[in-house]
Amino acid sequence: MRRLYIKDENDKHIYTNPAGLNIVGMKPDEFMGSTTRDLWPAQLANMLIDLDRKVIQDGRPRITEEWKKNTEKDDISWHRDIKFPIKLGSGKKLLGGIAIDITELKLNQQKLQDAYNEIEQLKQKLEEENLYLREEVELRHRHEEIIGDCAPVMEMLSRAEQVAETNSTVLILGETGTGKELLARSIHKLSLRNNRQMIKVNCAALPATLIESELFGRERGAYTGAMTRQLGRFEIADGSTIFLDEIGELPLDMQAKFLRVLQEGQFERLGKAETISVNVRIIASTNRDLAKAVSEGRFREDLYYRLNVFPITVPPLRDRIEDIPLLIWAFVKDFEKSMGKTIMKIPQKSIDTLQRYPWPGNIRQLRNVVENAMIISQEKILNLMPPVDPSLNSPESLELEAVERFHIVSVLEKTSWRVSGEKGAAKILALKPTTLESRMKKLGIMRPG
Known part of the structure; x- marks a missing residue:
């Protein structure tokens, strides 16, 4: 050898x-x-x-x-x-x-x-x-460690540690923006393959016409426009870990070829009949209900059972609201470095308000809120407000107080945050300026900056 x-x-x-x-x-x-x-x-x-x-x-x-x-x-x-x-x-x-x-x-x-x-x-x-x-x-997450110490996060990390040093396939389940890729990186870092780079593939981002060549590679002249030979992601990941993000978006015709790699570790490059064998640890993630996709004929049943060997669920932010203060301060420290600002205090009213918000975009959405506030803030006290999301303006998705807050903020934005006067928000809302100011204080509504 x-x-x-x-x-x-x-x-x-x-x-x-x-x-x-x-x-x-x-x-x-x-x-x-x-x-x-x-x-x-x-x-x-x-x-x-x-x-x-x-x-x-x-x-x-x-x-x-x-x-x-x-x-x-x-x-x-x-x-x-x-x-x-x-x-x-x-x-x-x-x-x-x-x-x-x-x-x-x-x-x-x-x-x-x-x-x-x-x-x-x-x-x-x-x-x-x-x-x-x-x-x-x-593209990687800006924090090397997963932040949080609530029970759902501890359970998630415990399962990750149990499976990390094995070669078993892992299926990470969770909503968009919960940090599924970060968990995949943590599993790879704890594995015996951590001396090599984990290779990521976003199945939802690959065009259907190119997904096979991206995954399995191609030979020169395999199709029109293939001017050079290209190694596929599986070949590059040989001896390491491949992270297949949004595996539920993989087309049906590709699922059969992927199943073969999962079962046998073998595939062929486009344009060449020679079989290539690889030793790759597979971690997949999805924000979809794969069992439902199987019943609807959009996902292969045999592939689903091969992937679902060791599922780990990443909790949504609304199920770990006690971690919100930790996450906010982690993001603040991150943005302090890049923006050259210093934040000394975040009002408890802001924290309480954010903990009542349902966060459909999860941690990614929270990070965006902190970044937006850091950009416009000129003081050492950072005032944070939940995002204004019209899709959440319904009794089914918000408490009455949140609906009221959303409506007041929307009107204030239209009046450039003018409260009194003929063109002020109080006039539009049919309230006295003092009453509106009282409601704003109670709801934690503060003018940005």
């Missing part, structure tokens, strides 16, 4: 495969950060380091001279390394290598060709994984 490795410009190893660990006789944590001189005798190490520098400097692949390794049984094995430069989109330079055992003189032209093909695949995989990493860093 070939030994694969990657080093940075300072000759420190950042990756190897199991064959590499076996050859040097080290554990993963011992190998990470080791240098060539830590692994080989001085003369051999100097030869390899000199060649590494040339590869990084001129950007051309090179092949080492034959070199020998003495084993503990006094056996001698002969090796040759193929070294190649890797330049990431960020400008960072790395060096990759494939060490080939040539003891039995089996190295021929075909093996060289196979090695070069493996180099290109490894390089492409690294570059594409790095691209996804940059995209994910920009």
Whole structure:
């Protein structure tokens, strides 16, 4: 088996495969950060380091001279390394290598060709994984830890810890904006695959015409416009975790192909009949009722049962209102850094008002409210108000006080927050200005800024 490795410009190893660990006789944590001189005798190490520098400097692949390794049984094995430069989109330079055992003189032209093909695949995989990493860093949740200590959140985290170190498929259930992706990241971080980046796929965002090539990859010329070969997300996630967000949006024709990957870990790229095998841990999420979708014929029953091995429900914000103060202050601290502002106090009246709001958009909506208030605030006291949402203006969805508050705020916005006068809100509401001001105070209504 070939030994694969990657080093940075300072000759420190950042990756190897199991064959590499076996050859040097080290554990993963011992190998990470080791240098060539830590692994080989001085003369051999100097030869390899000199060649590494040339590869990084001129950007051309090179092949080492034959070199020998003495084993503990006094056996001698002969090796040759193929070294190649890797330049990431960020400008960072790395060096990759494939060490080939040539003891039995089996190295021929075909093996060289196979090695070069493996180099290109490894390089492409690294570059594409790095691209996804940059995209994910920009899109990831701004908090590294899940915030909250209410009972529903503790139960959710307990189930996540139970399943994290297994390879079992996880189905995360929850409404939009509850933090399903954040939970998926937490599970991956606690798993045995956390040395690799989790790959995310938003099933709802992929066009139906491109979803197969995005998931399983394509060969050059597989269809009109396919000018280059592209690795699919499953191939990139080999050895790691793939997070399939909004799995309920996956088209029926793709569900059968996905089921095969889930059951057998195998698929084919578009335009090529060769079967590819991967070792991927699957975490899926949905805000839909998949059981209902099965009964309506919109989701495969066999796929549903394969996904529903270990379901975890993320509670909506209205079921964890005791966490709202913690979440608000976490968002405030976050925006303080980006906006250069300092908030010293949030009135308890604001907190109470937000805790009475039903939050159909959940944590994401709460974050937007805090951000909006931070933008317009010019003081160290932050006044927060629930969003004005016409869709919630009904007896079925709001308490009487919330309906009254919504109506008063709507009128005030139309009058540019003028209370008295012929064009003031009090006149429109048929109230005395003093009565309106009293109601505003009771309902926690304050002019923004």
